Amino acid sequence: MTSQRIGRARQLTISASDDVDEFLFDQGLTDGLPVVPPTPARVERMLAQTRRDPLEEIGILPPNLAPLTVEKTAINAVMAGCKAEYFPTVLAGVEAIADDSYGLHGSGATTMGGAPVLIVNGPVRERIGINSAQNALGQGNRANATIGRAVRLVIRNVAGHRPGGTERATIGWPGKFTLCFGEWEERAPTWTPMHVERGFAAGDSVITAMTQSGGPTQLIDETSRTAKALAGSIGLKVAGQQHPRIPSMGELIVVISPEHYDTLAADGWTKDDVRRRIQQVAARPLRDLLESDQMGGFPKSALDSWPPFLPPLPIHNPDGSLRDDAMDVIMPKFGNDSMITIVVAGGGAGKFTSILDPLAGQVSVSKKIEDPV
Amino acid sequence: MTTASSALPNFALDDGTAQRRFPSGRSTLLCFVKEDCPTCRLSMPLIREMQDRYGEHVDVWAVGQDSEGNAVLIDEYGLSGPMLDDSALKVSFAYEIDTVPTLILTDGDGHEQRRFHGFGRDDFRDMTTELSRLSGLGVAAVNWDDYPEMMPGCGSKSMEPGIYERLKAEAEGSPIRARRIEVGQNEDVYELLYEQGVTDGLPVMPPTPERVVRMLEYTSRDPQEQIAVLPPNLAPVTIEKVAINAVLAGCKPEYFPVVLAATEAIADERFNVHGAIATTMGGAPVLIVNGPIREQIGLNSGQGALGQGFRANATIGRAVRLVIRNIGGHRPGGTERSTIGWPGKYTLCFAEAEERAPTWTPLHVERGFQPQDSVVTAVIQTAGPSQVIDQTSRTPEALGGSIGLKAAMARHAKLPAIGETVIIVSPEHYDTLARAGWTKDDLRRRIQEVGEKPLREWLADEESGGLAGATLQQFLHGKDLTEADLDRPIRKFREDAWLMIVVAGGGAGKWSGVMDAFGTGAGGTMAVSRKIETIAGVGA
Structure with a gap:
């Protein structure tokens, strides 16, 4: 029975005197941390959680252009340490990063250090124990830890992205091991959950993959009592992402703690109100952003490719100097409010909001998670 | 004979x-x-x-x-x-x-x-x-x-190999005192370790007696030596227990001296590991390694140094976390109370690329050690790194200014930082600064210059949060706010020494990273450095 479902993977034979854990390190299959040996029985248990054919091809992943099958995903899910019931979520996660619009290759190959951040919505969170509360972005919860890692191991072992190879992160960040969490929808009842904002039904279980390049960095605001002031603080912090004087060309995730949600919701603010306030606070006249020999900032060379989200304007006077009216143009931090993803997560105590680093040019993808078998 | x-x-x-x-x-x-x-x-x-x-x-x-x-x-x-x-x-x-x-x-x-x-x-x-x-x-x-x-x-x-360590573990005079857990033939050992609650959510390596003995061979110290007592359990931390957690984390035995020194660093009273872990801010130890040990055991200071993929970096940082969890007894939902958390709480250990920054004083030398000493420095951070992109600055003032503006965003754009802050300068950014003759101290001065503004600009108002209440009082020393106070310059970082600058990262990429501080001083934390034991004939 086992051999009927697991089809094609080459079986590795390990002698009794071999250390299987060391062997898997030696094979280069790990991210530097131990993995669970992917025995046929474990892979089979994983595959039993989906209706899909183990040999179904989910995508062709760069740079190896290797076909990613359901079975190969299961093998990596075992290695990552997943429980079998996490498998449909892992499958949807790899479908998201395998989507052409996601841009997996650029995400991994950039020196900025892109990595998929996975956010889960819907009933699956409770069913399999995904943490959206205290320490949601930290360690200690198996579902969060291993689902994010399974997607990373697919990128390493199937796609073939490895640090020093096609993966070229300059500094890197620990979110490159794993970063997956749930939105605490129930704790923010007046806000539209992320998956609903993205067109799914509230009862759907959905995973969203978004490339981020660093962080989070945490905003502390323990004193603001109005939505306007608190969202102002968040806006000032978001304005500092990537460079305080350079607009963001990518989507970014803002994780709002329950206590901060309470302050915002008490004044009747929605996610869109927070987005608008962030944009309002973070926008600056172009003259305040331009680089000089004393301060880095918006590159003068970039003036030649005037940001497409601004009204077209001549920039230079006939004598080559910069036109005042062009310098007075208010430059938003984001070309579009929808680039700001807002989710509520975190423990009930603590007045913090955490913000991740965007990566220019990447597009997030959401996929529905299969119902349990 | x-x-x-x-x-x-x-x-x-x-x-x-x-x-x-x-x-x-x-x-x-x-x-x-x-x-x-x-x-x-x-x-x-x-x-x-x-x-x-x-x-x-x-x-x-x-x-x-x-x-x-x-x-x-x-x-x-x-x-x-x-x-x-x-x-x-x-x-x-x-x-x-x-x-x-x-x-x-x-x-x-x-x-x-x-x-x-x-x-x-x-x-x-x-x-x-x-x-x-x-x-x-x-x-x-x-x-x-x-x-x-x-x-x-x-x-x-x-x-x-494997047999010797088993025999040693089983022999009279075995270094191992820990209680043994029997694993049934039909039991899945990885699942058992999950059920025992000894993992951080990721798989661990089963701590067999052979593996623990092999780890212990990389120290000259007695396995039963107690090196610390860790809160909240106030459980004695012995060398043997550290070795067990190093195995669980996935360490190679030659990493053990680094794990031991790091454990001693975080157990130092000044480090205040309990306060850092128990805070809702999400404190976690970041480990920075200097000296010859980096090359001996393959610690990465280059491309992707703060990311995944390098066993020494990944498992040394994790071993210290598992000591905090399994011996100290700090667990999320228990005494560990991070509101949001961050992935650096799994592991965060990297090395300084000393050789790539020859004109700068390495971190351990700044902290009083010899260049040839191998040293691990533990510092509590609460999130990050968040990157600052600067691909165009060609002067040290402009680039240092960019890094300073980014560092000024830590915690809150209108709140002074409260502690030691790790700043990771990439090699290309180092080149721009070093070409003009700038040192780490010059960069510190520039960051301070950029982050300084009069008190009035720090104050909370209806537009945003900022200095208010008790945090404002720290600057007024119990007196009422006066017009004169409003013009007083306030720096982002009280001490230049709080700026912990290290060079790390790959040779290509004009970004540096800034981490989030916890609090330094009374009730807070203080970074601690420890020399790493080197054993002649073992390892290198």
């Missing part, structure tokens, strides 16, 4: 028909052999000859290291004397046999009289002469010219 040593260890081994007890009361020749060793095979006819000729008066015992091989040797060499079964290797281990064959002659009370290992024609000839003397029988009729002068022996089975 005769020595007045104390008696060799007692033992009882089966020879297939009876138990043989040592010492036997008669002179005894113990011949340790294993079947797949050509030198043992070369010796077997001589051992048989000694058994046949002197066996009536002297106990001549072959001691074989695996039961199937023993049967083969008995059969092939027509052995009629005893072949003792030491397939459990306990006697070989207790006798510290590292080479086979090893022949040991003892008196009737078990005192060693003579010993040699490998094949030496003269050694064997002398041994038969001695047996002849002891038994009063004639010298064996051996045609010695048929034998080579010498042939080196083979490694004893008891010394094979």
